[in-house]
Amino acid sequence: MQKPVIADKAPKALTLEPGTYYWCACGKSKTQPFCDGSHRGTEFAPQSFTIDVKKEVWLCQCKHSKAKPFCDGSHRTL
Structure with missing residues (x-):
């Protein structure tokens, strides 16, 4: 089982508009915290x-x- 890359040891605070979003689970995205493929x-x-x-x-x-x-x-805890 692969482990995700830790993109940052702090959360990202954002104000989001209504809609559907895609969160990066692998940690490799250049557009953290969102997926870029x-x-x-x-x-x-x-x-x-x-x-x-x-x-x-x-x-x-x-x-x-x-x-x-x-x-x-x-x-x-990381």
């Missing part, structure tokens, strides 16, 4: 999530959160 050839796939109303979110960049794509503080 860098996972091709790996066992990883982006995780889609939908925002219904404009709001601030904290997206995981360590790729170890149990609440993916959202940060749960797992980066503190």
